[in-house]
Amino acid sequence: MAQYTRVSGIVGLITLQNPPVNALSAAVRQGIVDKVETALSDPKVKSVVICGQNGIFCGGADIKEFGPKMSGPPLIPMIHAIEAANKPVVAAIEGSALGGGLELALGCHYRIAHSKARLGLPEVTLGLLPAAGGSQRLPRLIGVPAALDLITTGRHVTAAEALQLGIVDQVTDNNTVDAAVKFALSVAGQSLDARRISTYPCPQPSHLDALFEEVMQKVRQSARGAMAPVACVQAVRAAATLPYTQGLEREKELMATLFTSGQARALQYIFFAQRAVGRWRMPSGAGWDTSKHRPVNKAAVIGLGTMGQGITVALAQTGLSVVAIETQEKQLMKAKQAVSSTLERGAKRRGVAPPLDRISYSQNIQAVADVDLVIEAVFEDMGLKMEVFQQLSAVCKPGTVLCTNTSALDMDQLASETPNPELVVGMHFFSPAHVMKLLEVVYGPRSSPQAVATAMQLGKKMGKASVVVGNCRGFVGNRMLMPYSEQAFFLLEEGATPELVDRALEEFGFSMGLFRMSDLAGLDVGWRVRKSAGLAEPREASGQSARIRKGYRYSPIADLICEQGRFGQKTGSGWYQYDKPGSRVARSDPWLHSFLEQYRARHGLVARSIDHQEVLERCLYAMINEGFRILEDGIAAGPEDIDVIYVFGYGWPRHRGGPMFYASMVGLAKVLERLEHYHQAHPDVPYLQPCSLLKRLVASGSPPVHRWREVIKKLHSQL
Numbered sequence: 001m002a003q004y005t006r007v008s009g010i011v012g013l014i015t016l017q018n019p020p021v022n023a024l025s026a027a028v029r030q031g032i033v034d035k036v037e038t039a040l041s042d043p044k045v046k047s048v049v050i051c052g053q054n055g056i057f058c059g060g061a062d063i064k065e066f067g068p069k070m071s072g073p074p075l076i077p078m079i080h081a082i083e084a085a086n087k088p089v090v091a092a093i094e095g096s097a098l099g100g101g102l103e104l105a106l107g108c109h110y111r112i113a114h115s116k117a118r119l120g121l122p123e124v125t126l127g128l129l130p131a132a133g134g135s136q137r138l139p140r141l142i143g144v145p146a147a148l149d150l151i152t153t154g155r156h157v158t159a160a161e162a163l164q165l166g167i168v169d170q171v172t173d174n175n176t177v178d179a180a181v182k183f184a185l186s187v188a189g190q191s192l193d194a195r196r197i198s199t200y201p202c203p204q205p206s207h208l209d210a211l212f213e214e215v216m217q218k219v220r221q222s223a224r225g226a227m228a229p230v231a232c233v234q235a236v237r238a239a240a241t242l243p244y245t246q247g248l249e250r251e252k253e254l255m256a257t258l259f260t261s262g263q264a265r266a267l268q269y270i271f272f273a274q275r276a277v278g279r280w281r282m283p284s285g286a287g288w289d290t291s292k293h294r295p296v297n298k299a300a301v302i303g304l305g306t307m308g309q310g311i312t313v314a315l316a317q318t319g320l321s322v323v324a325i326e327t328q329e330k331q332l333m334k335a336k337q338a339v340s341s342t343l344e345r346g347a348k349r350r351g352v353a354p355p356l357d358r359i360s361y362s363q364n365i366q367a368v369a370d371v372d373l374v375i376e377a378v379f380e381d382m383g384l385k386m387e388v389f390q391q392l393s394a395v396c397k398p399g400t401v402l403c404t405n406t407s408a409l410d411m412d413q414l415a416s417e418t419p420n421p422e423l424v425v426g427m428h429f430f431s432p433a434h435v436m437k438l439l440e441v442v443y444g445p446r447s448s449p450q451a452v453a454t455a456m457q458l459g460k461k462m463g464k465a466s467v468v469v470g471n472c473r474g475f476v477g478n479r480m481l482m483p484y485s486e487q488a489f490f491l492l493e494e495g496a497t498p499e500l501v502d503r504a505l506e507e508f509g510f511s512m513g514l515f516r517m518s519d520l521a522g523l524d525v526g527w528r529v530r531k532s533a534g535l536a537e538p539r540e541a542s543g544q545s546a547r548i549r550k551g552y553r554y555s556p557i558a559d560l561i562c563e564q565g566r567f568g569q570k571t572g573s574g575w576y577q578y579d580k581p582g583s584r585v586a587r588s589d590p591w592l593h594s595f596l597e598q599y600r601a602r603h604g605l606v607a608r609s610i611d612h613q614e615v616l617e618r619c620l621y622a623m624i625n626e627g628f629r630i631l632e633d634g635i636a637a638g639p640e641d642i643d644v645i646y647v648f649g650y651g652w653p654r655h656r657g658g659p660m661f662y663a664s665m666v667g668l669a670k671v672l673e674r675l676e677h678y679h680q681a682h683p684d685v686p687y688l689q690p691c692s693l694l695k696r697l698v699a700s701g702s703p704p705v706h707r708w709r710e711v712i713k714k715l716h717s718q719l
């Protein structure tokens with residue numbers, strides 16, 4: 001849909017109308033084609049302005065309409081008709097001009113942007129490339145290196161940067177449409193020969209081949225198997241080396257391979273999943289649409305270890321006043337310094353003043369008396385946390401939401417220590433808290449929807465992908481990590497090395513394999529959790545019993561490594577060795593290999609050859625199986641919640657859509673068959689026993705992931 005009016009006598013104004021982001025649906029494209037024709041054939045009209053309603057130019061092609069059968073006028077001829085027009089066409093860019101929206105604007109002869117507008121070609125993040133001429137026009141307009149940067153990363157630029165790059169002709173602080181109309185009046189009747197970007201020669205960088213080779217190498221490395229960034233480089237190369245029409249052909253060819261790919265489906269699924277998790281619901285039926293959050297202007301953080309420091313930084317950067325509490329004076333001083341320097345570095349990067357004065361530090365918990373929300377981040381010790389919560393209940397003003405950042409303890413037990421358990425929720429941040437995008441918001445049976453809504457609203461304000469989850473050991477993310485790491489330890493017992501397991505996972509697309517990741521996070525963390533669960537014993541028991549705990553198979557390998565004081569990067573050795581404590585470059589460790597050999601010999605285990613497929617199936621399917629149990633238990637409301645958690649918090653490759661989406665792509669029947677196979681081979685490993693929800697889904701014909709909720713709902717109603 002597009003509206004047409006004539007303004008200032010001679011300017012045809014076309015307004016895109018498709019709330020909320022004026023996406024280029026079939027109807028909008030038809031509207032543009034029709035209204036452009038009207039404007040161009042009206043002799044009174046001397047120039048044209050294209051804008052979007054409600055302060056946003058255009059969020060790009062309508063992703064919801066992507067599919068094998070697309071209707072409506074195609075984008076490329078529509079944009080060509082605009083570019084070929086004999087009257088100046090000006091794009092008035094407010095809010096966003098993204099993807100097809102920016103490509104439309106690049107077909108216009110001039111672009112005027114509001115100073116707060118954002119522009120970009122984010123198609124790569126959806127598994128696509130700017131295939132409405134964008135990959136061919138942008139390099140012609142701003143040069144190959146800058147176009148490569150924007151197209152391969154999909155990053156959005158501010159209006160100021162767009163002006164500097166030459167994407168827009170003018171930036172205004174005032175009404176953009178008025179400014180564009182004024183501009184359109186000023187250029188009416190002028191020659192457009194120099195304004196049609198497709199006719200520009202592409203600027204030729206020196207050492208073209210070397211440049212593309214270097215960029216391709218970098219992109220392949222960071223893409224971790226994603227196809228779209230590679231295709232983006234190939235498309236820009238076509239712009240730099242071929243005439244426009246041939247370049248456009250290449251763009252089309254490349255897009256054809258991407259458009260129907262599983263990767264594009266996965267990335268578009270994650271785009272919508274990220275938004276769907278905001279529409280949370282609790283088992284009581286209360287949810288995002290029925291619960292009002294409390295305003296949070298001032299928050300407190302209790303405990304300034306690594307997590308507390310990161311949370312303090314994140315809150316201050318969000319614009320809140322923060323009271324940061326640490327009882328140990330030395331730690332308080334250390335934390336203050338660390339928080340200040342992180343804020344200073346961040347502010348320098350963004351060219352703003354560091355928000356240091358938003359934080360007040362104290363050793364006295366009384367200082368939290370007037371805050372709206374508290375985040376407790378003290379040591380993972382139930383006794384200590386209970387004490388803190390009792391103090392908070394006595395000190396805080398009525399209605400203060402009390403959050404715990406625990407990753408392993410029972411949030412409900414903590415809530416029971418306060419006179420107002422309805423105010424208690426979990427806010428489980430991931431380290432470093434000011435960088436990692438994920439936040440698990442954990443509710444217990446007594447948490448009020450208002451407290452959940454308040455934590456979710458704060459998460460949104462902090463720019464986090466916030467997911468509401470129920471209370472259980474490890475919540476969603478860490479609970480699924482248990483079978484994943486357990487399988488990896490078993491694989492070491494059976495003949496694998498950390499290098500083999502990591503290589504398989506990294507080739508799959510994980511940013512880091514499990515063992516490299518554990519070395520980074522610190523092996524002592526998991527050791528402490530296993531000890532508190534009564535699994536890890538201080539010294540290895542002998543014989544068969546060493547590998548059985550609580551009646552099931554157990555691998556003490558990780559505990560034995562920790563007993564050697566090998567906690568990962570921070571101690572200079574873990575699953576790998578490092579040059580010195582704190583170093584990040586992992587090297588194979590002969591000590592570890594001979595340790596594994598001795599371990600196997602001691603336990604009568606014969607190493608066998610293990611391939612990548614077995615590593616992936618055992619580690620990932622065990623994790624996915626736990627994901628189904630989580631859905632069955634109602635801890636996560638739907639597969640999207642789990643997938644967002646894994647993509648944003650656990651380095652799961654985005655182009656594989658998250659573990660549950662991946663399972664649906666592999667085929668649920670195949671996942672079930674492989675789990676049955678491995679469970680038969682390892683009957684003493686309960687995590688490998690296929691969960692009943694998975695069996696039910698397979699029995700009901702393996703519906704696509706967006707229909708799983710129906711099966712889950714039916715299951716819950718039968719319980």
Ligand SMILES: CCC/C=C/C(=O)SCCNC(=O)CCNC(=O)[C@H](O)C(C)(C)COP(=O)([O-])OP(=O)([O-])OC[C@H]1O[C@@H](n2cnc3c(N)ncnc32)[C@H](O)[C@@H]1OP(=O)([O-])[O-]
Pocket residue numbers: 020021023058059060061062063064075096098099100101122123126128129130131132272275276
């Ligand atoms: C084929 C030729 C090549 C061209 C390819 C393309 O253009 S590919 C496209 C390239 N473009 C992009 O990649 C841009 C993608 N969009 C964005 O980055 C952001 O939405 C935003 C910055 C435009 C607005 O941010 P914000 O925080 O203000 O708002 P929000 O993010 O919460 O969204 C509000 C609602 O709009 C929905 N929706 C949004 N965009 C689209 C769309 N294109 N389509 C359909 N729907 C879309 C979104 O799902 C949500 O729906 P819900 O959950 O309410 O039912």
